[in-house]
Amino acid sequence: MEYFLELILGGLTRGSIYALIALGYTMVYGIIELINFAHGEIYMIGAFTALIFTSVLTLLGFNEIAVIVLASLAAVIYSSAYGYTVEKIAYKPLRHASRLSPLIGAIGMSIFLQNYVLLAQTSDFLPFPNLIPEFEFIKPYRHIISSAEIVILITTSTAMILLTFLIKFTRTGKAMRATAQDRNMAMLVGVNVNRVISITFVIGSALAALGGVLIASHVGQINFYIGFVAGIKAFTAAVLGGIGSIPGAVLGALVLGLTESFATGYVSSDYEDVFAFGLLVLILIFKPAGILGRVRHQKI
Amino acid sequence: MIKAREIKKSFLVSIWFMFLTFPIMVIRVNPIEKIVEWRWKNMLVVGIGSFLLSFVWRYMLKKKEAGEKRAETGESGKTFLIQRILEERRFYIPLVTGLTIIAVAFPFIFSMYQTSIMTTALMYIVLGLGLNIVVGLAGLLDLGYVAFYAVGAYSYALLNHHFGLGFWSVLPIGAVLGFIFGVLLGFPVLRLRGDYLAIVTLGFGEIIRLVLENWNEFSFGPSGIANIDRPGFFGIQFSLQAASIYLYFLMIGLVIFTIIVVNRLQNSRIGRAWIALREDETACQAMGIDKTRTKLRAFALGATWAGMVGVIFAAKTTFINPASFTFLESAMILSIVVLGGMGSILGVIIGALILILLPEYLRAFSDYRMLLFGAIMVIMMVFRPQGIIANIRRTYKFNE
Amino acid sequence: MNTILEVNDLSMDFGGLRALDHLDLNVVEGEIAAIIGPNGAGKTTFFNCITGICNPTEGEILISPPGKKRNKINGLKPNRITKKGMARTFQNIRLFSNMTVLENVMIGRHCRTSSGIVSAILRGRSTIKEEKDVVDFSYNILKKTGISHLVNEFAKNLPYGAQRRLEIARAMATEPFLLLLDEPAAGMNPQESRELDELITRIRDEDNISILMIEHDMKLVMSLSDRIFVMDYGRKIAQGTPSDIIKNPVVIKAYLGEDIDA
Numbered sequence: 010m011e012y013f014l015e016l017i018l019g020g021l022t023r024g025s026i027y028a029l030i031a032l033g034y035t036m037v038y039g040i041i042e043l044i045n046f047a048h049g050e051i052y053m054i055g056a057f058t059a060l061i062f063t064s065v066l067t068l069l070g071f072n073e074i075a076v077i078v079l080a081s082l083a084a085v086i087y088s089s090a091y092g093y094t095v096e097k098i099a100y101k102p103l104r105h106a107s108r109l110s111p112l113i114g115a116i117g118m119s120i121f122l123q124n125y126v127l128l129a130q131t132s133d134f135l136p137f138p139n140l141i142p143e144f145e146f147i148k149p150y151r152h153i154i155s156s157a158e159i160v161i162l163i164t165t166s167t168a169m170i171l172l173t174f175l176i177k178f179t180r181t182g183k184a185m186r187a188t189a190q191d192r193n194m195a196m197l198v199g200v201n202v203n204r205v206i207s208i209t210f211v212i213g214s215a216l217a218a219l220g221g222v223l224i225a226s227h228v229g230q231i232n233f234y235i236g237f238v239a240g241i242k243a244f245t246a247a248v249l250g251g252i253g254s255i256p257g258a259v260l261g262a263l264v265l266g267l268t269e270s271f272a273t274g275y276v277s278s279d280y281e282d283v284f285a286f287g288l289l290v291l292i293l294i295f296k297p298a299g300i301l302g303r304v305r306h307q308k309i
Numbered sequence: 310m311i312k313a314r315e316i317k318k319s320f321l322v323s324i325w326f327m328f329l330t331f332p333i334m335v336i337r338v339n340p341i342e343k344i345v346e347w348r349w350k351n352m353l354v355v356g357i358g359s360f361l362l363s364f365v366w367r368y369m370l371k372k373k374e375a376g377e378k379r380a381e382t383g384e385s386g387k388t389f390l391i392q393r394i395l396e397e398r399r400f401y402i403p404l405v406t407g408l409t410i411i412a413v414a415f416p417f418i419f420s421m422y423q424t425s426i427m428t429t430a431l432m433y434i435v436l437g438l439g440l441n442i443v444v445g446l447a448g449l450l451d452l453g454y455v456a457f458y459a460v461g462a463y464s465y466a467l468l469n470h471h472f473g474l475g476f477w478s479v480l481p482i483g484a485v486l487g488f489i490f491g492v493l494l495g496f497p498v499l500r501l502r503g504d505y506l507a508i509v510t511l512g513f514g515e516i517i518r519l520v521l522e523n524w525n526e527f528s529f530g531p532s533g534i535a536n537i538d539r540p541g542f543f544g545i546q547f548s549l550q551a552a553s554i555y556l557y558f559l560m561i562g563l564v565i566f567t568i569i570v571v572n573r574l575q576n577s578r579i580g581r582a583w584i585a586l587r588e589d590e591t592a593c594q595a596m597g598i599d600k601t602r603t604k605l606r607a608f609a610l611g612a613t614w615a616g617m618v619g620v621i622f623a624a625k626t627t628f629i630n631p632a633s634f635t636f637l638e639s640a641m642i643l644s645i646v647v648l649g650g651m652g653s654i655l656g657v658i659i660g661a662l663i664l665i666l667l668p669e670y671l672r673a674f675s676d677y678r679m680l681l682f683g684a685i686m687v688i689m690m691v692f693r694p695q696g697i698i699a700n701i702r703r704t705y706k707f708n709e
Numbered sequence: 710m711n712t713i714l715e716v717n718d719l720s721m722d723f724g725g726l727r728a729l730d731h732l733d734l735n736v737v738e739g740e741i742a743a744i745i746g747p748n749g750a751g752k753t754t755f756f757n758c759i760t761g762i763c764n765p766t767e768g769e770i771l772i773s774p775p776g777k778k779r780n781k782i783n784g785l786k787p788n789r790i791t792k793k794g795m796a797r798t799f800q801n802i803r804l805f806s807n808m809t810v811l812e813n814v815m816i817g818r819h820c821r822t823s824s825g826i827v828s829a830i831l832r833g834r835s836t837i838k839e840e841k842d843v844v845d846f847s848y849n850i851l852k853k854t855g856i857s858h859l860v861n862e863f864a865k866n867l868p869y870g871a872q873r874r875l876e877i878a879r880a881m882a883t884e885p886f887l888l889l890l891d892e893p894a895a896g897m898n899p900q901e902s903r904e905l906d907e908l909i910t911r912i913r914d915e916d917n918i919s920i921l922m923i924e925h926d927m928k929l930v931m932s933l934s935d936r937i938f939v940m941d942y943g944r945k946i947a948q949g950t951p952s953d954i955i956k957n958p959v960v961i962k963a964y965l966g967e968d969i970d971a
Binding site for chain 3: 569570573574577578579580582584585588589591592593594595596597598599600606610700702703704705707
Binding site for chain 2: 068083099106110111112113114120125128136138237279280282290293294
């Protein structure tokens, strides 16, 4: 029973991090119908930035709390900046191109960013400091849940609540929803579509960076390649929930996290990634609209 | 004259990129030894580089926009020099003769090492042409192409290892297995929309690699299979040198065969159906073309070619393991097609030669190889989506 | 006269929206029939349903190709329906833009020919002959539709009127017994519109192809059609000869709104 509980909590933790990344995919897809392949790399860059800032700030003698806050902030800022720049360079000029072109551009961007980090930093795995302190009150339950898991669960839920608030109640959120519904119509009624798209990329990237910091600190190591697998898994989550739908992405991510947790816990950990990819293939074949997605009717 | 406004723009871009690349490019940390290395020189390079590149970028964007306007008003745009030369029939014979002489003489003039690199390049030409059927002609973005390449390579390696089957008997088996896998994987996924198809094929490719990596009893896991036989010739086994020349000519033969096949296909009933499918699925179906069957044909044919080259790859390297069949390999073949020109045979050949030979011969490039591939995909999509050599359609003459 | 297309009680729902509401319609051999109606009346949805692009919620669609048995085509894929002899054009032109004009028409021949991958690679005598027949057949259609001078142009570089004609040519290459035209005159000037009138008549008279078209250009509809169906809110509100329709108070009301007394 305890093992079962441990697997559930582990699955939820995993799932909530996938959710942070999946939101970026789903938001971008909702607005410009593009699978932003480079999104996984944005997350990886977030993790690297956090690692670099942590090391520098620690050496400069900042205290622990300041290091955590500043490094996370730097990760969020830099990831957002990268997300913004990637959109401007690779996707904006392709707004009116055929569907295949931006997708190929996105794959290229993903490979480029991976190798950029590989060349500028290193191909080795780097140890990532455990930023999250061990809480006293958790001690008796340590075998079931760790402090890190609690922090991850709280942070991700807060981020999601904030995002929901932003999309439901602010002007920007309204503009985003309008653009997702019908870009041309939104433009006609005076929404600055380019700005909305930029904001979408920035928010998505910021969430991914948060995910990057949390998971890196949880797992304890990073390298240039972590974005690829995490990206595909988050994408799986987004599709599972119904791409374009924000609650769908969260639901899909939790389902994926739990599936993986149980599959590795009860079956075999060798095939961890196979389960995720297999799930992806199965959903796309049998229910491409996902759990909460709706079927879009193409106009002919 | 460059206006002040332009300079200011580029200056801002340069500042932005210096800021953007600051943590990754300038700082390098070693968390184990707690050392931080500051590389301020990189910042200077990024600053100057992005300043200059932003002029080029804007110039090229402007040029492209102008080109699009021209196309809208009905004027035909300029074509590349090579393309114009190729349209001239009188250049054909000397060109083909010249190429034949070079191709035949190559292994005897250059070293074994060079021959081996050229053989690799030829393999990528064939892979590129195979993927070109799927991506370029039929417009199906297949990101798991390498899976079929792995099927071919492993079928030779395993059949050779367990049953001692020779190269020539496995070559058709590899092709057929590639075809069968193509049909099996293609059948359920080909009704998906373009971008989903890309992801599913990527997923399949990764699944096949992960299975090869973990299923030790079947595939010998990450350590792979060694001592695979080189191809023989009616039972004769060659020396290393002769074998490499033999493989080279074998590849030349396969390249020629592939060119003939693809060329005939693209101006056939099936080839036209592929292109129509790429252009507009709904209209294509409304004109009486069976969407799924037509897609499946392209997908399976591409897979057949990958299976064949896989067998040759195993025979050439005599050692294979799952590391040769990662997503990056698929991406590399894709960038060959993208650079060369989707749907264009000549384009793919040139693309493969550039992308495979350049990093080999310019050592400075070899580290930046994958960076280059990524950048090429982005740049080509932004500025010249049709590739170096755009696909030329056949013209017909009628007497009135 | 034989009924070649018979649509009974056809309904189509998109989510909660009813786009077609118990529609009955038929086309007889050799006629030019037109569907008119305000925007959003469900005309294109109707075309999508009978050509297999949408699967109708209710009702049946029957065709009786001349000389063949009557059969039901509900739920068939678009390509099967085209092969049975109904071909269409699209309201928003959907040509294969990076193919030449001739190749666009040759695509229409796909379902009437048979060579596959192997015969394309071997290129035997029968394949070469089939290919030549396809080229000649397609060229003849281009001549008939008056765009044979553009044969080697890319479809995307054609002027608008020629693109509309090419859509018709491509559909004709499938040798239909019934041609469905979705707003063939949209965006044409009066001159082009007159030429289109002539072309459509010629297709019916010379090639024995019946025609069902959706059109907003009233002048064209009135001069061409043998019968007119009027649609509004997914329902058929009237049908009859042009002179019947022009006097029908229900039609006038649908077009001009409730406020004005007819």
